[in-house]
Amino acid sequence: MAAKAPMDNEAKIRLAMSILAGIVNDTGVPRNIRRAAAEALTHLRDLSLSPAVRAANAISALEEVSQDPNMPIHARTRIWNVISILETVRD
Secondary structure (H helix, E strand, C coil): CCCCCCCHHHHHCCCCCCCHHHHHHHCCHHHHHHHHHHHHHHHHHHCCCHHHHHHHHHHHHHHHHHCCCCCHHHHHHHHHHHHHHHCCCCC
């Protein structure tokens, strides 16, 4: 069985954006957390910056709310997943 090729930076960013879009559209997630996910999406869409800078900016936006006690567990897990994906993006 062949090893799976590692994802490139843009593929990682697309995956993170897909997960974040799900959070933004989930009305069961508090508004401030959806707003942070939307802000992270905006950072990831900023093509004037390098992939690593876009990822770092998005992580920064998400870390602020990642410890919010009002966040549902499923949303927290998805945000941690996005942060983990974005931490692997390197220039």
